[in-house]
Amino acid sequence: MNMQKKQLMPKWFYQMASPKWCYKITGKLLPLFSCTGLALLLLGTVWALLYAPEDYQQGNSFRIIYIHVPSAILAQSIYVTMALAGAVGIIWKMKIADMVAYACAPVGASMAFLALITGAIWGKPTWGSWWVWDARLTSMLILLFLYFGVMALYAAMGKPSRAARATAILSLVGLVNIPIIKYSVEWWNTLHQPATFSLTEKPAMPVQMWLPLLVMVLGFYCFFATAMMLRLRNEILSREKRTNWVKELVTKV
């Protein structure tokens, strides 16, 4: 009833076409990212655990770096992605961008958590303590709190379009705050070593150590793409459930 009415309105149809196109394209990209991701992660893990040399000081506990660093990098870049998607959603009123931001949050939070927990596990044998109030640990913890805030706000808001705008504002404010947090805690207390990877400098480790790390980082990015797209597709389906294309898609299966 409703459906037929909508079909008569070309404008509706075109506005709905965007999520539809997105659903289709992610459907094509998903196998690509998930297979590459799985392959890279398996390769990276085997390489990291079996073939990468141990560190001259830390011995084999060094291998934790292959989880710790990718997850820490990912936690930060997912936050940036989320905030930027939120900004796009606000400025251009793009529904898909809102949904991307929504899909990012839990994945990012779990990456921040993973970075923290592996940091703690790594800290025990190297620093001699499970947890130290060190700059980077603290700023990662705050990043996790920011994720929690975004997710809690999303859960409390109810209506998706409103929630999307509210969380976008919050994550943008958090984005401005991230460098401030970073510098504040860095000046406040310092024990952690500087960043392992940076774009401008040559890595401070030999090739046989950082190559598997690179593989792991890429694998983690593919994993993020996979998890995010899966969430995004669910979100598209549930928000567009009153449209014809979802009906066709679902009944065809």
Next chain:
Amino acid sequence: MTPKRKNRLMLVLFVILGGVVAVGLGLYAIDKGVGISVFYSPQQIADGEAPAATRIRAGGMVQQGSVKRDPNSLQVEFVLTDFKQNLTVIYKGILPDLFREGQGVVAQGQLDKQGVFQAVEVLAKHDEKYMPPEVADALEKAGVDADGQQLENNAGQEVSQ
């Protein structure tokens, strides 16, 4: 100019002014060296810069050959150095794996009346350089560290001469 445009211009100027003030103050703070004293070096402690009778952090290298372990307890005594001044540290407890001579550590504790640092926690500070043990051995034989710089123990010898 319409009042609306004028308002908008005022707003933009206000925001720019705020940004400039923020950057200026930030640069001033960096210039003043905010937050550099996260831990005191043995030199600073010898100069009396560190407050007595409160818990502070002391950082430096563990001097080669200075670690004395008490055979009957977990007590460890070692000398923390910045190659200018030395500070004796006493600590009871399990040391981290990375604790070794020539390694950077940060100790948390209090100075006692004799000028000995009573540590309650010793943390090993590890750098961002990683390398396989064979490479490290080779480098050590050549007398350079991963950056190609002279190893600390050479520097330490210079100081002791």
Next chain:
Amino acid sequence: MMRVFWAELSRDLLLAFRHKGDFLNPLIFFLMVAVLFPLGVSPAADFLAQIAPGVLWVSALLATLLSLDNLFKSDFDDGTLEQLLLSPESTYMIALAKACAHWITTGLPLALMAPLLAVMLFLPAQAIVTLVISLLIGTATLSLVGAIASALTVGLKKGGVLISLLVIPLYIPVLIFGASAVQSAVDGLPVTAYLAILGAMFALSLVLAPFAIAASLRVSVSS
């Protein structure tokens, strides 16, 4: 543009003046939290002096946090908030005025009362001036940033706990530099660098936060 700022500021101050509880409660809360530490941890003077910078700053932060819930709530409930948003005047200025009024009714009295608590906690006398200055600048930043979270949660039934969750991560830098400034003053180290950072954060939030507050209010009212 300034007209609407003064209109809103004077109205909020008048209301706060008539409803004294609104700004007395955070002050009393500040006092009580600070008193909990000697009672709960240790009344030894040297120990208290050691923790005083942190305790005073954390208490001030919590007192500010407590008062945030009310910032837009009553305006939202009686419908004057949507009338404010229907004003053709700049929403930026309105948001700034609300945050300003909040600071005058909470941050300013907190900073002025802090010396009293500093004496109770045996904070060395040379640090008291720094304490007051750092609180004056710092609480202004707290009001501005907190107003964003308050504006985001104003339409929600259970906003109170959520505000803390949203705002505490954003408050951490202010706390770190504020407490460090006081600690430096206690240790006899220079404090201008810390105060400059607090000032920089204040300047940044002063010009940027009103945008976020205004946008959040629009989202919250549109329910």
Next chain:
Amino acid sequence: MQFDTWVEFVDMGGHGLYVWLSFAIAAGIIIINVMLPWINQKKLIGSLQRKFQREGDLK
């Protein structure tokens, strides 16, 4: 290959617990992050199918 024997590999020079714990947690988190939305999708499609069926019956 860095390890000669199986035992050595598991032990990781005394750090086996730390290393294996890290990798296990990572694997767990990754699997959860992929499986949860996947299961949700199955559920969602199922419920939508039922919904459309009901609506189809009503017609």
Next chain:
Amino acid sequence: MAVLLLEVKDLYCERDDKVLFENLSFQLQQGTVLHLGGSNGSGKTSLLRILCGLYHDYEGQIEFFGQKIDDELAYYHSSLLYFGHQVSVKLGLTALENLTWYARIQPQLDASLISKALTEVGLAGYEQVLCQNLSAGQRRRVNLARLYMQKTTDVSHSLWILDEPFTAIDKQGVAALEQHISAFSASGGTVILTTHQQLELNSKIQRLNLDDWGTK
């Protein structure tokens, strides 16, 4: 003479999975009164809030003098007076203080008309009384006094959006208000209102029933 003030094109809004209205289009000429009807929950308040620019979850276009309202929001708001469900007066302030504040945030209101407006709504002598000491009807009258403070210079550009303005107002009050609305529209002002009462106006009344535009 008939100048187009407000045009609504293809408005669509849904709430809680229910379509409130779709394909809703109408035009409003200067000097008309639009009486919005519909059963409870048919979306009257939502439509009014959309027309005010307060509620954004809709599709379609709203144009004020040919310009989208969101593009020229400040201009649109300077022509608009909205009267919502809530009292919209601060209980901690007096009637005079409330209206003075309104005159400062909404420049289309004239502060010099406050005492006259309060007399018109029957609150003469209550200027200095805190609103918390007024009855519910009197509080609403304080808010309604804004309608008597409209600057007369630009009436033909003015739009009033009134959501149940007669609630809690007694009979004489309703009659006086109806008369004021008629006078306003006679001088070129435009009004959109919802009410469950019988409207007795001598103005051009346009009617719109939202029950015809949504799914049941």
